[in-house]
Amino acid sequence: MGKIKNNKVVKAIxxxxxxxxxxxxxxxxxxxxxxxxxxxxxxxxxxxxxxSALNYAYFIGFMALGVTFVIATGGIDFSVGPVMxxxxxxxxxxxxxxxxxxxxxxxxxxxxxxxxxxxxxxxxSYRFLPSFITSMASMQIAKGIGSVFTKTQNVTWPASGSAxxxxxxxxxxxxxxxxxxxxxxxxxxxxxxxxxxxxxRYMLCIGSNKEAVRLSGVNTKKWEMIAYMICGMLAxxxxxxxxxxxxxxxxxxxDTFNNEAIAACxxxxxxxxxxxxxILGSIIGAVxxxxxxxxxxAMGFTISYQYVLTGLIVLAAVTADIMSRKRxx
Amino acid sequence: MGxxxxxxxxxxxxxxxxxxxxxxxxxxxxxxxxxxxxxNGAGKSTLMKVLTGIYxxxxxxxxxxxREVTYNxxxxxxxxxxxxxxxxxxxxxxxxxxxxxFIGRExxxxxxxxxxxxxxxxxxLFARLNIDIDPxxxxxxxxxxxxxxxxxxxxxxxxAKVIIFDEPSAALTDAEIDRLFEIIRSLRKQxxxxxxxxxxxxxxxxxxxxxxxxxxxxxxxxxxxEECTKDDIINMMVGRVIYxxxxxxxxxxxxxxxVLKVDHLNAGxxxxxxxxxxxxxxxxxxxxLMGAGRTETLRAVFGADPKESGDIYLNGNKxxxxxxxxxxxxxxGYLSEDRKRYGVVLQKTxxxxxxxACLDEYVKGIFIDGKKERKITKKYVEAxxxxxxxxxxxxxxxxxxxxxxxxxxxxxxxxxxxLIFDEPTRGIDVGAKQEIYELMNKLVKEEGKxxxxxxxxxxxxxxxxxxxxxxxxxxxxxxxxxxxVTQEKIMQLATMRD
Numbered sequence: 001m002g003k004i005k006n007n008k009v010v011k012a013i014x015x016x017x018x019x020x021x022x023x024x025x026x027x028x029x030x031x032x033x034x035x036x037x038x039x040x041x042x043x044x045x046x047x048x049x050x051x052s053a054l055n056y057a058y059f060i061g062f063m064a065l066g067v068t069f070v071i072a073t074g075g076i077d078f079s080v081g082p083v084m085x086x087x088x089x090x091x092x093x094x095x096x097x098x099x100x101x102x103x104x105x106x107x108x109x110x111x112x113x114x115x116x117x118x119x120x121x122x123x124x125s126y127r128f129l130p131s132f133i134t135s136m137a138s139m140q141i142a143k144g145i146g147s148v149f150t151k152t153q154n155v156t157w158p159a160s161g162s163a164x165x166x167x168x169x170x171x172x173x174x175x176x177x178x179x180x181x182x183x184x185x186x187x188x189x190x191x192x193x194x195x196x197x198x199x200x201r202y203m204l205c206i207g208s209n210k211e212a213v214r215l216s217g218v219n220t221k222k223w224e225m226i227a228y229m230i231c232g233m234l235a236x237x238x239x240x241x242x243x244x245x246x247x248x249x250x251x252x253x254x255d256t257f258n259n260e261a262i263a264a265c266x267x268x269x270x271x272x273x274x275x276x277x278x279i280l281g282s283i284i285g286a287v288x289x290x291x292x293x294x295x296x297x298a299m300g301f302t303i304s305y306q307y308v309l310t311g312l313i314v315l316a317a318v319t320a321d322i323m324s325r326k327r328x329x
Numbered sequence: 330m331g332x333x334x335x336x337x338x339x340x341x342x343x344x345x346x347x348x349x350x351x352x353x354x355x356x357x358x359x360x361x362x363x364x365x366x367x368x369n370g371a372g373k374s375t376l377m378k379v380l381t382g383i384y385x386x387x388x389x390x391x392x393x394x395x396r397e398v399t400y401n402x403x404x405x406x407x408x409x410x411x412x413x414x415x416x417x418x419x420x421x422x423x424x425x426x427x428x429x430x431f432i433g434r435e436x437x438x439x440x441x442x443x444x445x446x447x448x449x450x451x452x453x454l455f456a457r458l459n460i461d462i463d464p465x466x467x468x469x470x471x472x473x474x475x476x477x478x479x480x481x482x483x484x485x486x487x488x489a490k491v492i493i494f495d496e497p498s499a500a501l502t503d504a505e506i507d508r509l510f511e512i513i514r515s516l517r518k519q520x521x522x523x524x525x526x527x528x529x530x531x532x533x534x535x536x537x538x539x540x541x542x543x544x545x546x547x548x549x550x551x552x553x554x555e556e557c558t559k560d561d562i563i564n565m566m567v568g569r570v571i572y573x574x575x576x577x578x579x580x581x582x583x584x585x586x587x588v589l590k591v592d593h594l595n596a597g598x599x600x601x602x603x604x605x606x607x608x609x610x611x612x613x614x615x616x617x618l619m620g621a622g623r624t625e626t627l628r629a630v631f632g633a634d635p636k637e638s639g640d641i642y643l644n645g646n647k648x649x650x651x652x653x654x655x656x657x658x659x660x661x662g663y664l665s666e667d668r669k670r671y672g673v674v675l676q677k678t679x680x681x682x683x684x685x686a687c688l689d690e691y692v693k694g695i696f697i698d699g700k701k702e703r704k705i706t707k708k709y710v711e712a713x714x715x716x717x718x719x720x721x722x723x724x725x726x727x728x729x730x731x732x733x734x735x736x737x738x739x740x741x742x743x744x745x746x747x748l749i750f751d752e753p754t755r756g757i758d759v760g761a762k763q764e765i766y767e768l769m770n771k772l773v774k775e776e777g778k779x780x781x782x783x784x785x786x787x788x789x790x791x792x793x794x795x796x797x798x799x800x801x802x803x804x805x806x807x808x809x810x811x812x813x814v815t816q817e818k819i820m821q822l823a824t825m826r827d
Contacts, residue, residue, distance in 0.1 A: 212670070
């Protein structure tokens with residue numbers, strides 16, 4: 001065991017990330033076997049199912065990337081799901097009702113996310129509110145604002161083939177999962193920011209010991225706030241991939257996705273106590289969440305089972321995190 | 330001397346990779362105070378934790394009142410009469426004194442808690458200890474010293490026969506320590522057995538009957554306190570002689586320029602109208618009792634806490650320090666008394682900690698320049714003789730002394746000219762202490778740094794300072810040149826209340 005853990009490649013990827021990849025394979029096998037048994041006439045192995053799971057993984061993945069930054073600083077963001085929906089609703093409304101050019105609408109989506117991130121960051125960093133409370137409040141605001149803007153109507157983005165539908169190529173182009181490529185690309189950028197730049201270094205250090213970092217002459221407020229801003233903007237980006245996959249957005253929803261994004265992070269090895277974060281882990285976590293959702297539906301269960309499972313996963317992952325830290329102490 | 334009440338024999342305890350206790354013997358007698366001494370990491374606390382069942386022992390026997398015992402948790406030990414009074418007080422601030430003492434075993438009247446009965450019983454305990462504390466007072470309103478008394482009362486309420494004091498005096502004023510010792514003496518008279526863990530030599534000499542010394546997890550030996558000297562004990566602890574000779578005259582040339590001038594500083598209750606000057610190449614000692622406002626003063630200077638009024642001059646120019654950022658930019662570094670909370674980022678590497686104060690200089694484009702960063706870290710690990718397997722080691726894996734060196738490195742990497750050392754050797758073992766002293770002397774002599782050193786240890790103040798500022802209750806009560814200074818003089822000023 002120790003030998004495996006000290007292997008260079010294993011070290012670079014991280015032992016628990018490798019375990020998680022194993023979990024993905026295992027889940028896939030389990031679903032493949034169980035689906036025809038539990039849901040007669042249905043098979044799990046198909047190109048469509050993989051694409052469907054990936055569709056889910058994209059937007060969860062982008063949110064998870066953002067949440068990783070916030071958790072790295074020792075905070076939490078419970079608003080990403082509704083913020084993503086608010087972004088998708090408002091920018092979609094601009095596109096369909098006001099004929100705002102598509103590129104501008106995509107930008108609006110990012111900016112709405114950024115605005116919520118800035119709001120969260122300001123109150124957490126400069127007004128010293130607990131991130132838990134702040135993001136709960138902004139979750140409510142995001143849910144409400146999306147509805148107010150669209151007068152509680154669904155917004156449906158242009159379908160494939162119609163005008164202004166090229167945004168869907170961001171998700172899938174000629175049967176190529178472009179969404180996955182873009183997710184990986186953004187993940188690489190995030191990993192570089194977190195591990196190779198001053199911003200990432202400060203955020204991780206803030207998560208470990210904020211006061212020591214402040215007393216080292218670092219503007220901790222600024223860097224902490226930037227983490228929330230990145231998180232918000234990535235929720236805005238997630239919105240683009242959500243509509244790219246599903247086109248229709250309903251107002252007043254989105255909070256169930258928070259937990260899935262957070263579950264993806266903690267599964268991937270990002271510590272809820274702050275200071276330790278894995279971008280790769282969050283992506284793998286998002287894929288697991290998406291695969292489970294697909295599997296549960298394929299086996300003929302309702303999505304409610306997914307909520308129960310996500311809740312259990314968060315409990316298990318955080319317990320594992322706390323136990324491993326206790327052991328180290 | 331009383332009969333033996335507790336014997337620990339051949340106690341072994343290992344943690345992964347560490348032999349924490351190696352065949353340790355200890356004998357505690359009724360009606361005596363036994364000092365348990367040793368450097369940090371010698372195994373004192375581990376031994377006490379094995380005794381009270383927090384850790385399970387790998388081997389060895391514990392005989393208590395003639396029978397062999399094994400406790401699975403502190404509660405069982407307590408029920409048997411073995412109680413620890415911890416250094417950190419485990420008190421609930423919003424509850425009353427009596428409620429704290431009887432927490433977990435409240436007196437009841439039907440389904441309700443009988444506060445009247447608890448107050449009565451607590452009052453009886455205090456009477457027995459000859460302490461004047463109102464059982465109905467809210468705990469958080471008491472001084473730390475008083476709270477400690479409550480802990481003792483709580484211990485006694487368990488019908489304790491063996492009381493272990495784990496560094497009880499760390500947070501107490503001298504007056505409170507006197508009071509504590511009175512109580513310990515009266516407990517001794519009542520035939521209780523007392524184990525007293527402390528680093529303070531003078532206290533050991535004052536209060537204890539015998540001294541048992543541990544080193545590196547092993548039992549070294551036991552001395553009769555009356556028959557031994559401080560040096561004897563220290564020699565047993567470290568296996569080498571340590572000279573604690575005081576400085577006799579200032580090492581600073583009379584014409585040295587003033588690098589930092591603080592003028593009429595006010596910041597809250599603990600910093601009232603404080604002025605002082607720091608000269609180039611000087612070690613300026615800040616002496617005083619706990620709670621004199623020394624830390625508060627220097628934290629305000631550093632911008633860690635807000636100021637109300639007062640001016641700060643750096644090399645003759647007035648500067649505005651509002652946040653630690655301003656101070657760090659001005660070349661001031663602050664080494665906190667609480668390293669783990671305010672000094673280092675424990676879960677990060679030595680490298681990451683070393684460049685934390687000036688990361689801007691180790692950035693190439695948008696990326697951190699790993700090579701440059703590692704180079705400077707290596708340089709200071711070697712220069713400061715930080716003991717570590719490598720610069721990628723997490724700071725949490727280093728000993729206290731080496732963590733302190735990492736903090737020093739952080740400020741040196743930032744090229745700070747003024748360093749504020751707040752209790753630089755607190756919680757650091759004797760050997761590492763010596764190294765920190767040498768380092769400080771080297772910094773002022775060879776590097777031209779200027780140091781402000783807050784210290785509650787008289788020997789440290791007398792040994793290191795060129796000049797001494799004494800504070801009491803938020804005010805500066807005096808300034809002394811090292812030449813001709815005496816402990817008495819400092820103590821006089823430190824207790825000069827309005």
